[in-house]
Amino acid sequence: MRHLISISDLTDDDLHGIVARAALFGEGGLDGRPLEGALAGIYFRRTSTRTRTAFSAGALRLGAQIITFGPDDLQLNTGESTEDTGRVLSGMLDLLVARTADATAELRGWAAAGPMSVVNAMSAEEHPTQALADLTTLVRHFGRVEGLRLLYVGEGNNTAAALALALTRYPGVVLELRTPPGYGLRPDVLAAAAAQARSRGAVLTERHDMAGVPEELDVVYTTRWQTTGTSKPTPDWREVFAPFQVTPALWHGSPKAVFMHDLPAHRGEEVTAEVLDGPASIAFAQAENKLYSAMAALEWCWAGR
Numbered sequence: 001m002r003h004l005i006s007i008s009d010l011t012d013d014d015l016h017g018i019v020a021r022a023a024l025f026g027e028g029g030l031d032g033r034p035l036e037g038a039l040a041g042i043y044f045r046r047t048s049t050r051t052r053t054a055f056s057a058g059a060l061r062l063g064a065q066i067i068t069f070g071p072d073d074l075q076l077n078t079g080e081s082t083e084d085t086g087r088v089l090s091g092m093l094d095l096l097v098a099r100t101a102d103a104t105a106e107l108r109g110w111a112a113a114g115p116m117s118v119v120n121a122m123s124a125e126e127h128p129t130q131a132l133a134d135l136t137t138l139v140r141h142f143g144r145v146e147g148l149r150l151l152y153v154g155e156g157n158n159t160a161a162a163l164a165l166a167l168t169r170y171p172g173v174v175l176e177l178r179t180p181p182g183y184g185l186r187p188d189v190l191a192a193a194a195a196q197a198r199s200r201g202a203v204l205t206e207r208h209d210m211a212g213v214p215e216e217l218d219v220v221y222t223t224r225w226q227t228t229g230t231s232k233p234t235p236d237w238r239e240v241f242a243p244f245q246v247t248p249a250l251w252h253g254s255p256k257a258v259f260m261h262d263l264p265a266h267r268g269e270e271v272t273a274e275v276l277d278g279p280a281s282i283a284f285a286q287a288e289n290k291l292y293s294a295m296a297a298l299e300w301c302w303a304g305r
């Protein structure tokens with residue numbers, strides 16, 4: 001069985017293949033119903049607009065059937081164990097797309113329970129299908145990922161983790177993260193992505209201030225300040241995040257840079273409306289690419305059965 005729980009689960013060929021298929025789907029390249037006969041569970045324990053719709057619509061467009069579960073539907077809520085839940089679901093479903101916002105370990109438990117592909121639709125640690133959408137967006141916009149120069153501004157959250165693990169696969173990529181002090185990438189993710197960057201000929205750096213941001217960027221990327229399932233430990237956190245707002249000033253040395261955002265956005269917090277709604281923004285094309293990358297991820301899982 002194929003599982004997509006972390007970007008690190010994918011070989012380079014897997015990753016490149018999924019992104020290429022997603023880009024093709026984005027150009028209208030769906031031929032037939034490659035998931036005919038598949039039954040997918042769509043289980044979201046946390047709110048979702050893009051990811052849940054992308055996987056539901058994507059599965060249906062590919063010819064699969066779906067069963068959706070909301071946060072209160074399964075007996076997990078009344079104390080049934082993760083293991084027992086996985087044993088039952090894997091006897092009935094071919095695929096399970098799940099958003100936990102809790103530990104990724106739960107998804108690994110379901111993956112081990114039986115013959116059912118598990119897709120991580122976002123956990124506390126990582127948001128791998130967002131990274132697939134982001135890579136698809138880069139390929140569709142620039143025609144490549146290799147050699148791009150990206151600035152990520154904001155919390156080192158699940159989106160940032162997946163992005164760092166994905167982008168550092170590509171030679172020549174320069175990824176600089178500017179994360180608020182105390183809200184950086186998890187040290188294990190930073191170490192893994194930095195080691196990968198060294199071996200692939202990419203460059204990954206993280207700093208905790210906004211002084212001297214790089215110029216000649218291709219992309220400026222941000223994320224909202226309130227990551228699902230997290231809380232800020234001190235009341236002054238907004239003061240810590242305020243210098244990390246994405247404003248037009250960041251474009252000073254990078255007139256051609258595009259703006260990306262995993263959304264939902266909070267105009268006036270992590271980004272000004274001028275940037276999000278301005279000519280450099282490709283954030284809503286990026287959101288649409290979630291559909292095509294979800295389709296490619298589902299197809300990849302199903303092809304491995």
Ligand SMILES: NC(=O)NCCC[C@H](N)C(=O)O
Pocket residue numbers: 050051122127130157158159223226227228262263264
């Ligand atoms: N594109 C998305 O999946 N957006 C949902 C929220 C992502 C954000 N990193 C969060 O955890 O809140």
